[in-house]
Amino acid sequence: xxxxxxxxxxxxxxxxSKPNPLKPxxxxxxxxxxxxxxxxxxxxxxxxxxxxxxxHGDFDTSTYTFTAPVTGKYLFTTVNYTTSGARDHETWQLxxxxxxxxxxxxxxxxxxxxxxxEWCVNGSLVCDMDAGDTASVRLVVSGGTKDVNAIGxxxxxxxxxxxxxxxxx
Amino acid sequence: xxxxxxRIRDLTEDELAVxxxxxxxxxxxxxxxxxxxxxxxxxxLAAKLKRHRPEYVKRMAPEVARLKKxxxxxxxxxxxxxxxxxxxxxxEETRTAAAAATAEGCLYKTRAxxxxxxxxxxx
Numbered sequence: 001x002x003x004x005x006x007x008x009x010x011x012x013x014x015x016x017s018k019p020n021p022l023k024p025x026x027x028x029x030x031x032x033x034x035x036x037x038x039x040x041x042x043x044x045x046x047x048x049x050x051x052x053x054x055x056h057g058d059f060d061t062s063t064y065t066f067t068a069p070v071t072g073k074y075l076f077t078t079v080n081y082t083t084s085g086a087r088d089h090e091t092w093q094l095x096x097x098x099x100x101x102x103x104x105x106x107x108x109x110x111x112x113x114x115x116x117x118e119w120c121v122n123g124s125l126v127c128d129m130d131a132g133d134t135a136s137v138r139l140v141v142s143g144g145t146k147d148v149n150a151i152g153x154x155x156x157x158x159x160x161x162x163x164x165x166x167x168x169x
Numbered sequence: 170x171x172x173x174x175x176r177i178r179d180l181t182e183d184e185l186a187v188x189x190x191x192x193x194x195x196x197x198x199x200x201x202x203x204x205x206x207x208x209x210x211x212x213x214l215a216a217k218l219k220r221h222r223p224e225y226v227k228r229m230a231p232e233v234a235r236l237k238k239x240x241x242x243x244x245x246x247x248x249x250x251x252x253x254x255x256x257x258x259x260x261e262e263t264r265t266a267a268a269a270a271t272a273e274g275c276l277y278k279t280r281a282x283x284x285x286x287x288x289x290x291x292x
Contacts, residue, residue, distance in 0.1 A: 056207060057206075057207055058207050067201070067205045067207055067208065068208075069207045069208055071216060071220070099191075099192045099193075099198055100191055100192065130213070130216060130217045130220060130221075131208050131212070131213040131216055131217070132198070132201070132202035132205065132208045132210070132213035132214075132217065133192075133198075134201060
């Protein structure tokens with residue numbers, strides 16, 4: 001087959017525009033509401049029990065854990081809609097728990113001075129992972145009543161507790 | 170992701186020591202890697218050890234050097250005061266680090282290894 005420059009360019013562009021099914025990328029989310037998870041310092045591993053996509057089959061919806069298939073730098077992002085009954089909590093903290101290290105992604109202190117009972121706790125980080133390493137998301141709310149809830153659905157079919165990741169390099 | 174329950178093998182002391190420098194629970198990490206179906210356990214372990222061993226050997230180098238002095242019958246320097254000679258000689262972590270350094274291709278050898286070499290060369 002004889003290729004013209006134009007045909008070859010179009011062919012390469014078509015190839016590059018397709019998502020690479022072997023490149024690790026996932027979007028996990030939580031369904032339903034879980035109640036009284038933290039608030040008194042208890043660590044809660046956010047239960048992302050479903051996936052929108054998981055290109056490489058790396059996310060385990062029973063342990064809520066991503067396992068890196070190859071060594072590299074991974075971008076993780078998370079959004080978690082939480083509510084609480086009381087307003088007595090002092091600290092809200094979100095961590096990415098990876099095998100090599102635990103990374104603080106979000107923290108608010110002295111939240112009792114803020115009269116809010118709903119928090120959307122977000123975070124994103126690039127993490128250094130080896131093949132076989134794991135990553136999960138932990139929420140710790142402390143200084144008050146154990147009445148913090150994780151809300152998986154906020155209506156209209158939307159997901160409000162999400163954990164995504166992709167291999168960057 | 171489905172998981173298998175068969176355990177391939179236990180970690181050696183050397184592997185445990187290097188992994189413990191990186192991960193919180195080496196046994197749990199190894200158990201997970203063996204159970205995971207999206208990675209090859211042996212390759213993952215070898216790659217992780219290869220990547221992190223230099224940092225571990227570097228961190229333990231001062232202690233290994235002191236152990237080497239003791240075994241060679243040399244006097245410790247004045248600033249070698251973190252542990253007594255007896256404590257260092259009995260320190261498992263230092264001995265494991267020495268083994269790790271040897272595994273990495275460093276020149277450090279244990280007393281037994283030197284004696285064995287000496288006997289071999291004079292036989």
